[in-house]
Amino acid sequence: MATAAATVSAQLAYSARRNTSLSSLSPSSPTFAFKFNSLRLIHTTPTNPNPSFRISMSSSIQSPPETISQLSFLDRRESGSLHFVKYHGLGNDFILVDNRDCVEPKISPEQAAKLCDRNFGIGADGVIFVLPGFNDTDYTMRIYNSDGSEPEMCGNGVRCFAKFIADLENLQGKQSFNVHTGAGLIVPEIQEDGKVKVDMGVPILNASDVPTKLPTTNNQPVVSSQLDVDGVSWNVTCVSMGNPHCVTFSNEGSQNLLVDELNLADIGPKFEHHQMFPARINTEFVQVYSRSHVKMRVWERGAGATLACGTGACAVVVAAVLEGRTERCCTVDLPGGPLEIEWREEDNHVYMTGPAEVVFYGSVPL
Numbered sequence: 367m368a369t370a371a372a373t374v375s376a377q378l379a380y381s382a383r384r385n386t387s388l389s390s391l392s393p394s395s396p397t398f399a400f401k402f403n404s405l406r407l408i409h410t411t412p413t414n415p416n417p418s419f420r421i422s423m424s425s426s427i428q429s430p431p432e433t434i435s436q437l438s439f440l441d442r443r444e445s446g447s448l449h450f451v452k453y454h455g456l457g458n459d460f461i462l463v464d465n466r467d468c469v470e471p472k473i474s475p476e477q478a479a480k481l482c483d484r485n486f487g488i489g490a491d492g493v494i495f496v497l498p499g500f501n502d503t504d505y506t507m508r509i510y511n512s513d514g515s516e517p518e519m520c521g522n523g524v525r526c527f528a529k530f531i532a533d534l535e536n537l538q539g540k541q542s543f544n545v546h547t548g549a550g551l552i553v554p555e556i557q558e559d560g561k562v563k564v565d566m567g568v569p570i571l572n573a574s575d576v577p578t579k580l581p582t583t584n585n586q587p588v589v590s591s592q593l594d595v596d597g598v599s600w601n602v603t604c605v606s607m608g609n610p611h612c613v614t615f616s617n618e619g620s621q622n623l624l625v626d627e628l629n630l631a632d633i634g635p636k637f638e639h640h641q642m643f644p645a646r647i648n649t650e651f652v653q654v655y656s657r658s659h660v661k662m663r664v665w666e667r668g669a670g671a672t673l674a675c676g677t678g679a680c681a682v683v684v685a686a687v688l689e690g691r692t693e694r695c696c697t698v699d700l701p702g703g704p705l706e707i708e709w710r711e712e713d714n715h716v717y718m719t720g721p722a723e724v725v726f727y728g729s730v731p732l
């Protein structure tokens with residue numbers, strides 16, 4: 367048994383190193399069945415320039431091959447378990463699922479919410495699926511928030527998405543992908559330093575498209591408008607990055623918010639469920655340090671207070687420019703770390719640059 371296990375492990379590790387994509391890895395030996403134990407990414411080292419996956423499992427001698435199903439290591443439906451990889455972008459963390467073999471997510475929103483639970487599940491801000499491409503794109507990204515709702519887009523998530531694909535396909539160096547999302551075409555590019563630069567597309571400003579019911583003339587953008595939240599008047603600017611955002615820099619009591627003093631657990635849900643936001647809303651509370659440096663905290667729709675929000679950071683820079691507070695290139699400090707954001711005048715696209723890191727691999731019974 368041990369020999370068999372060692373053989374399988376060595377065989378699979380070798381195959382992985384030989385740039386065999388995981389989906390084609392399945393023991394061809396006629397006598398193996400195996401129990402998946404773990405999947406470990408071997409990061410690049412001077413002696414091992416190519417990252418690879420090492421898969422360890424126990425195996426047992428089995429009856430003839432016709433009884434062994436040809437399953438990828440990331441999805442053994444019969445056993446009712448789901449294989450996943452956990453990533454985070456500045457602490458905004460996600461369960462990533464290799465869903466390239468079918469066009470519908472492998473788990474339901476309800477199952478996703480259970481997996482996101484930090485006490486009774488894996489723990490995450492959301493579940494992200496890598497699905498087959500659509501309309502000539504390489505891949506499709508779908509995401510469920512930790513409450514099971516499905517947003518159009520996720521900035522930190524798409525950076526993790528890009529890193530996951532590179533790990534799965536054993537790609538090194540600079541890579542870019544065309545990704546179909548609920549916010550349209552999004553193009554993440556893995557850079558030589560491992561950070562991911564993302565073309566987040568064009569910000570959407572017309573009130574009804576955010577959407578918001580806040581009053582404007584002729585469906586114009588909502589900029590520095592008054593919003594009454596539980597008896598306090600806030601100055602807000604509304605921006606969609608495919609998903610809706612409400613950005614505030616001040617309220618009637620404070621012309622310059624000190625964001626660390628805010629009680630997000632109290633004020634966040636009151637914004638999220640406000641009647642002026644028919645699709646609910648992500649809310650960013652911002653403190654301006656300079657014309658190229660701001661600090662934000664966020665209460666996310668469907669996820670609550672998170673350590674970072676990529677689409678939110680993009681919305682913050684757009685709102686800050688519209689209110690005349692910053693330049694178009696800004697460092698946005700989030701509780702989990704900084705993002706570099708540029709709202710480029712030439713093409714009206716917003717670009718976001720930041721990290722995305724793998725945390726662990728695993729499988730979970732469904």
Ligand SMILES: N[C@H](CCC[C@H](N)C(=O)O)C(=O)O
Pocket residue numbers: 458511516517518519520521522523609610648666667668669672674675676677678
């Ligand atoms: N909660 C968001 C989706 C995730 C956005 C955030 N995590 C990001 O990095 O953009 C929404 O319902 O619109």
